[in-house]
Amino acid sequence: MTAGAKAFSQLRLQGVSRRFGGHDALRDLDLTIEAGEFVALLGPSGCGKSTALNCLAGLLPLTAGSIWQDERRIDTLPPERRGFGMVFQNYALFPHMSVRANIAFGLRMRRLPKDEIRRRTDEAVRLVRLEDHAGKLPGQLSGGQQQRVAIARAVVLEPSLVLMDEPLSNLDAKLRLEMRTEIRRLHQSLGLTTVYVTHDQEEALSLADRLVVLREGRVQQIGAPEELHTRPANWHVADFMGYRNLWTMRVREAADGTVAVERDGLRLVGVPVGPVAPGDEVIVAVRPEDVRVDQGDATTNAVPAEIEVVEYQGRELAAEAVTAAGSRVHLRTDRRVAPGDPVTLSIDPQRLLVFPGDAAATRPADKAAAVVEEPGLVG
Amino acid sequence: MSVTTPTPAVESAGPPAPARAHWQHRLAERGVDRHLWLLTPALLFVVLLFLYPFFYGLGLSFQPTEGGPFSDYARFFGDAYQRDTIWTTLGLALPAALLNVVASVPIAYRMRGRFRGKRLVTILLVVPITLGTVLTAQGLLNFLGPTGWFNRVLTALHLTDEPIRLVHNYWGVFFSLVITGFPFAFLLVLSYLSGIDPTLERAAATLGAGWWQRFRMITLPLLMPGLATTFCLTFVLAFSVFPSAVLVGNPAGETRVISIAAYQAAYEQYDYPYASAIAMIMGLIELVVIAVVLFARTRFYTGSTGGKG
Structure with missing residues (x-):
């Protein structure tokens, strides 16, 4: 193989686009990945994240744009000549080959000497702790073990880039946490450049150095986990990053740094994200954990409400409250509230983000703003 | 039913x-x-x-008109003219079944994805199923016969001086078996192929396998059990060939298949016990071939292949 596991210092995606029929699955993806980086592509299903990954792997031809590995253009190479490792959502283990043969497959394709194949396979089997299962067929393994085989099979080649397509989505919750740590551990010990596709924001935040949030085939925001978590670029990203409270309200006044909004007699003060002017329809986003319950002296953003639903979640309770005007508020609290309790909710104005609605420009340079949205689909 | 006896009633103090x-x-x-x-x-x-x-029929085959219970079997195997029908039939059925299976694989492999006109191509490939053997024979006689289109084209192109004999001999029957057997083989192979998860080949590609390696190391091994089954079915169909052996073959000579021997015994000599014995031999040979193929099949991976089939 000419491509081999040759490392690179930079992988550049320039205007990568993919159309299916008349539908843009991915449009103008520009992304530079540095060697050793862990990048997560994040978004709801159908946002184009898997399309992007398949384009990178070479399993799907681009309709426009190019991919560069340093100065070498690679988007025209077939998958077998790119030398990238890929972990598939359903693992795609070869069912007729033992764990060991699955892991050795890529090494055999590279026509390496027999003893090197044996040595590296042994090493990979040890790395994913499957020594006792190396002779078994994939069908005899549990989901987590199959997942580990799939990862070992991809990383044994020491590929210049590892692509992972929702590798944890078929596992149960406990195993998912374990494998997440495992993947992070592997990345840290091997330093493999990784592109990871997921729809789970928690997974992406905990694993990645950098996140790319996609929606309807377009990039919404690229940034470090903390950046996305605290400063989402628009309300779609906020929605995806755990801002469960999204209310459509109207701007009363906008001074620099603060903005006052209102709906049905409810008045709140928050921080504008993007251009907002009095009279604009805006989307107000608040995380459930930023809603405080009965914190005595709060005067700004204090809202009387009644607890309606309570979910026990260990140390905390997740609850849903209804304000007098009928707005629903998701909140998390360590107080033992019960359904029917009257409470006073308060929100720190610094934690209340005010985003321009979709009718106004989300970001002046953003082409995405041309698309008409249905805020009713927020969920 | 092996039901364990309830605990003896001696320990009445114990839990019920x-x-x-x-x-x-x-x-x-x-x-x-x-x-x-x-x-x-x-x-x-x-x-x-x-x-x-x-x-x-089995009972009848042991009650010959003369001699002991096995004398009809002995008669069949003792008579070279009769015995050779086994080789004649195997010589037709085995290559025809093999060709049908082998030819189905690349076509089905190419056709398992979705593409424009797939339905039309499938229909064209499967239509021969609906034609009876007699209609196929009629077509073969017209097309491949001495004055048929095929020979006329060859003659017109000066590729041959006298017509090539392709009917009323081995080849006529062979073509007929391929035409009627191929659709079965194709449909079976296509369904076995779509039962193999296409992601497996994509995974092999990302691991550096070219198309031939992907086919040889991933798809073919997973397909082999299906091919074995397909071979058995098309073989059985071909082994019991009768009408085409008469219509487009040479039933007195090189295509005197075993079913013709049985037919002659039953309806020309009215020797039902002998005909039954030949039918039993026929079934036994089929069973032997199937047993060999199915035994070979066990050497392959036969578990789940992850696809939708």
């Missing part, structure tokens, strides 16, 4: 033995319930239309 389930529940555990009655019509058909005639 768990109450035994109702007998209907215990039978249901073993799959015996009222739904079994639904099998009755099928069983009736099998008994009346298959088992009874089979054992009747």
Whole structure:
């Protein structure tokens, strides 16, 4: 193989686009990945994240744009000549080959000497702790073990880039946490450049150095986990990053740094994200954990409400409250509230983000703003 | 039923033995319930239309008109003219079945994805199933016969001086077997192929395997059990060839297949016991071939292949 596991210092995606029929699955993806980086592509299903990954792997031809590995253009190479490792959502283990043969497959394709194949396979089997299962067929393994085989099979080649397509989505919750740590551990010990596709924001935040949030085939925001978590670029990203409270309200006044909004007699003060002017329809986003319950002296953003639903979640309770005007508020609290309790909710104005609605420009340079949205689909 | 005996009543002080389930529940555990009655019509058909005639023929084959119970079998194997029908039939059925299976694989492999006109191509490939053997033979006679299109084209192109003989001999029957057997093989292979998860080949590609390696190391091994089954079915179809051996073959000579021998015994000599013996030999040979192929099949991976099939 000419491509081999040759490392690179930079992988550049320039205007990568993919159309299916008349539908843009991915449009103008520009992304530079540095060697050793862990990048997560994040978004709801159908946002184009898997399309992007398949384009990178070479399993799907681009309709426009190019991919560069340093100065070498690679988007025209077939998958077998790119030398990238890929972990598939359903693992795609070869069912007729033992764990060991699955892991050795890529090494055999590279026509390496027999003893090197044996040595590296042994090493990979040890790395994913499957020594006792190396002779078994994939069908005899549990989901987590199959997942580990799939990862070992991809990383044994020491590929210049590892692509992972929702590798944890078929596992149960406990195993998912374990494998997440495992993947992070592997990345840290091997330093493999990784592109990871997921729809789970928690997974992406905990694993990645950098996140790319996609929606309807377009990039919404690229940034470090903390950046996305605290400063989402628009309300779609906020929605995806755990801002469960999204209310459509109207701007009363906008001074620099603060903005006052209102709906049905409810008045709140928050921080504008993007251009907002009095009279604009805006989307107000608040995380459930930023809603405080009965914190005595709060005067700004204090809202009387009644607890309606309570979910026990260990140390905390997740609850849903209804304000007098009928707005629903998701909140998390360590107080033992019960359904029917009257409470006073308060929100720190610094934690209340005010985003321009979709009718106004989300970001002046953003082409995405041309698309008409249905805020009713927020969920 | 091997039911463990309940604990002896001696230890009356101990905890009471768990109450035994109702007998209907215990039978249901073993799959015996009222739904079994639904099998009755099928069983009736099998008994009346298959088992009874089979054992009747088997019994008949041991009651020859003269000699001991095995004398008809001895007669068949002792007579070279009769015995050779086995090789004649195998010589037709084995290559035809093999060709059908082997030719189906690349076509089915190419056709498993979705593409424009797939339905049309499938219909064209499958239409010969709907034609009877007689119609196929008629077409072959017209097309491949001495004055048929095929020979006329060859002559017009000066590729040959006299017509090539392709009917009323081995090749006529062989073509007929391929035309009628291929659609079966193709449909079976196509369904086995779509049962293989296409992601497996994509995974192999990302691991550096080219198309031939992907086919040889991933798809083919997973397809082999299906190919073995397909081979058995098309072989059985081809082995019992009769009409085309008469119509487009040379039933007195090189295509005197075993079913012709049985037919002649039954309806020309009216020797039913002898005809039954030949039919039994025919079935036995089929069973041997199938057993060999199915034994070879066990050497391959036969578990789940992850696809939708």
